[in-house]
Amino acid sequence: MAGDQNGERAQAEHRLEKLRASAPKGPAARERSNGDGLKKNAILDCGWGRLVFGQTFSDQREIANSLREEGPDRRDIAFYVKDPHVLLSHAPQELFLDPSHTYRLDLSTYRPSTRRPRGYFIRRLASEQDATEVNRIYQSRNMVQVHPAFFWTNRDNRALTYFVAEDETTGAILGTVTGVHNRRAFGDPENGSSLWCLAVDPQATHPGIGESLVRRLAEHFQARGCAFMDLSVMHDNDKAIGLYEKLGFVRVSYFTVKRKNEINERLFTGPNADYEGLNPYAQIIVDEARRRGIHCEVVDAAGGFFRLTHGGRTVLCRESLSELTTAVAMSICDDKSVTRRIVEGAGVKVPEQIDGDSDDDAIKAFLEKHGQIVVKPSRGEQGRGISVGIETLDEAKAAIKAAKEQSPQVLLEACFQGDDLRLIVIDYRLVAAALRKPPSVTGDGRASVRELIEHLSRRRSAATGGESKVPLDAETERCVKQAGYAMDDVPAEGERVVVRKTANLHTGGTIHDVTGDIHPALVEAAVAAARAIEIPVTGIDLMIKAPQLPDYVFIEANERPGLANHEPQPTAERFIDLLFPLSMPFSVRAARSQQRKSLKED
Known part of the structure; x- marks a missing residue:
């Protein structure tokens, strides 16, 4: 617990430093x-x-x-x-x-919902730790952050109101909204109010958080005699507009003007047809390159291929895979059995493993020795064909059959009980680390497991641009059955059901940044694995007990990790630094050179 607190404190202090230069001066x-x-x-x-x-x-x-x-x-x-x-x-x-567009809710006719939030509650922002968590959500939504001290010093500001949604079980902050009381802000003779900065953690699994925050703010201003509540929403944000119209908001003819900035x-600047169709993993890199004045040519948008040119140097990329990664390194990552042998030879800890074509007696003995095993195709990506927590010979045979649909060679591994950790290593340095958690649903006493999964998939798809959803396949049914349910059963309110054992984003998993809280042994293992493979950009997957502990086993190396999954960590920046070092500011290059010199001297 002390480690968790220290890690959270370190991350909070880091964010505080970044924001200190822009701290508010003078009155609000x-x-x-x-x-x-x-x-x-x-x-x-x-x-x-x-x-x-x-x-x-x-x-x-x-x-x-x-x-x-x-x-x-x-x-x-x-x-x-x-x-x-x-x-x-x-x-x-x-x-x-x-x-x-500007939308207005008439508070004289607004009626509160009879349904209350389930699994979370709405309350006032109450501490600087709340403020730090709000900033984390702002970061995840690419919103401008607020100096934590501003929230705290303005907690008694009668013009500003902050609400947060808190998970009843974990205490995590799931969402936030800001309200402005117009009469207190500028003496509004119409006695109106407005809503700003509605944001929900993209990893949150509870339904209806955004709606609950909007309703709570509306009820807050309604109780204070305000006549209406206004908000501004992007014209193409159909999902948000649908929510607001459902709550009774209507469009009004007011406009918003801003100053041009980054x-x-x-x-x-308007849409750029040349970059339309790129997925988020290619787009984040292209955006960073364009910010530095690097020429970008889309070769094949659907496949994520683009060409970057700067100072006479041209590099062809497919998302985070570039010409700097050799075919040999790719072939090592492609075959998990080869990857295992290479990294094991470099001293990286690996789980015990047998071939999927072993006879029944060997598989039974392997199951008896380890209790639970993992079955996975030797070749494959995005979690396809992987089954975790296999306990019986029949389950193993079914999992082997499913895995062989992805690759003719199948591997059986000892199941390491812990969390899935993805470490992004670029130029043999750790850039980002994140826990990847398997998808789960929380019962509401009304919906079936299947309906809850479908609802979760819609939310995950919306939060990831269509990159993440839970497959309704045999593996999901097996995991649900292992949790004690059938797909059409209705879990009790508050009951949590893990519906997949793998934590891949593409199969509905969620990702949680822990970059500032990683044990050095885990960093050393990831860098050692990358050096053994001789791959300059990779996502190293480990199973761990906790980010603060040294225990781990190596799972696999990904030659094309999704850099967009690790925002706000500077993954795209470090990728472009690797490809085009001269595009870095001189001060950064000088500091990097001095750091390398110091390491050599040590």
Whole structure:
């Protein structure tokens, strides 16, 4: 437990340092009063940036000047802009009309839901640790972070309200929403309110978290006599718009204007047809390359192929697989039995293993010795054909048959009880580490296991751009049966059912960053495995007891790891550093050179 706390503290301190330079200065709100009514030129600091209330400005040039004051790594928003064309005319090169819709909920007719949250509850943000967790969710959603101290120092700010969703069992923060009381922010004569920064952890498994947060905020403002609650939502966010319309929101004619910056670049540069169709694993690399001025040519979008050119050097890639990875290294990763022999020779711990074509007596003896085993194809990817927790000869035979659909050679391994850890090693350095957890569903007393799985698959697919869902196949049925259920059984409310034993993202697993909490022995094992294979970019999979402990066994090496799965860790940045070292800023190159020199001297 102490290790967990130290790891969380270290990660929190790291995030705090990154944000310290952009910590809020001065009061949260700035305005000039115009008597007892509407405040003039009202601006509210929300931590991630400022809300500039357009209806409080009589001169559109003053709004433009206010947006010009936007700080680095901030996102200021001019809201309630009635004449955006006039505002844009004052700074056409600096400002843009945000492609979002404004929606309004009439709180006089709003009725709370009779269904309450299940497995989690909504409460006020109550500590700096809550603030750190909110920032973690913001990061996972590519949103601007807020200095943790801002949340805490503004906890009594009557204009700002923060709610979080907390898991009843684990205490984890699952989502967050921010509310603004318009009368307290700028003396709104209409006595309205607004919703901002609704975000749900993409790894959360409970249904309805976003809806519960919206309802809680609406009920909060309704109880305080507010007439309505507004929000701004991207025009193409059909899922969110569907939720808001279901709750009774309707579109209103107010507009949002922002200052052009790197954060919102994609909103004003328009779509680039050359990069449409790339999957998230290719897109994250192409985006980083383009930020550095590296020319990108899409060779085959559907397959994730692209060519990068910079300073006379050209590299062809397929997602994180580049020409720098040799065919020999690829062939080693492709055959799990070869991978095992290579890394074992380098001193990396591997599980005991036998061939899937062994006779029944040998398989029975292997089962008796280890209790549970893993059956997997010698060649394959994305968890296809892998069965975990096999306990009987009949189960083993069925699993071997399924595995042979992926590869003629099948391997049987001792089952190491623990967690699945993926370590991203680039240029023989650890860049990211994440626990991969198998998919599970939580009963609500009404839906069957099958229905819960289908619902989970829809959420996982939406959160990963269609990359993740739980297959309704024989392996899922076996795992559900092993948990004591049939697919059409209805689990009791709060009952958790693990529906797959493998933790692959593509089969519905979730991924949880633990980069700041890894035992050195695990890092050494991953780097040793990468060096043994001589592969410059790889995802090393280990089974571990805990990230803070040295116990592990090697599972496999992936020659094309999904870098997008490890945001906000700088996986794409380090990949481009490897391919094009001269694209790094000079200060970074100098520091890297000095670090290598020190290591050699040691």
